[in-house]
Amino acid sequence: QVQLMQSGAEVKEPGASVKVSCKASGYTFTGYYMHWVRQAPGQGLEWMGWINPTTGGTHYAQKFQGRVTMTRDTSLSTGYMELSRLRSDDTAVYYCAKSRTWGEPYYFDSWGQGTLVTVSS
Amino acid sequence: EIVLTQSPATLSLSPGERATLSCRASQSVSSYLAWYQQKPGQAPRLLLYDASSRATGIPARFSGSGSGTDFTLTISSLEPEDFALYYCQHRINWPLTFGGGTRVEIK
Numbered sequence: 001q002v003q004l005m006q007s008g009a010e011v012k013e014p015g016a017s018v019k020v021s022c023k024a025s026g027y028t029f030t031g032y033y034m035h036w037v038r039q040a041p042g043q044g045l046e047w048m049g050w051i052n053p054t055t056g057g058t059h060y061a062q063k064f065q066g067r068v069t070m071t072r073d074t075s076l077s078t079g080y081m082e083l084s085r086l087r088s089d090d091t092a093v094y095y096c097a098k099s100r101t102w103g104e105p106y107y108f109d110s111w112g113q114g115t116l117v118t119v120s121s
Numbered sequence: 122e123i124v125l126t127q128s129p130a131t132l133s134l135s136p137g138e139r140a141t142l143s144c145r146a147s148q149s150v151s152s153y154l155a156w157y158q159q160k161p162g163q164a165p166r167l168l169l170y171d172a173s174s175r176a177t178g179i180p181a182r183f184s185g186s187g188s189g190t191d192f193t194l195t196i197s198s199l200e201p202e203d204f205a206l207y208y209c210q211h212r213i214n215w216p217l218t219f220g221g222g223t224r225v226e227i228k
Binding site for chain 2: 046047059061062063095100106107109111
């Protein structure tokens, strides 16, 4: 079965960077886009962007342009999301999610368990 | 960016009742809308996509309708496990956005 296993919780100081990993199993990693979505405490869902695991191509929400970098290692079937210049309002649970359809970056049919990133001095 | 407005914010119903959730888009998203369910401490789960297509393993009591700017998620008869948060999400353009959510709670 499809599984997305994320790295553990992080505590970072303002201004630092964080890198979250997402290891995929149970499907062909290169066939499906990987997205990142975050959720601040008690708040709704916010889409951050996607990476095409085949090409490494990315598309980021404008809000995160210049601060977010999504990469992947196809040999490990793992995606990564790095967010820099962290602020307190970046405190959130960060999810990776798999696109529903082969070769298309739409909708999310499998999700990781989430990684809590806390930004605090 | 497209704003999705969900209503009501909270729906208080009893098991066995019918739930009707609304999602309105600030501009047309054609039929490119999905619904997700989220329970406390869990990741969201895809219920419906393209407005009315059920995702794998989703029970038939969940149905969706609508196109353009107005969409509805209907749960025909609430089961105890259906009390949760529900989000809509469009895919017509970038950025993908979600609605603010509707909480279905036990009355």
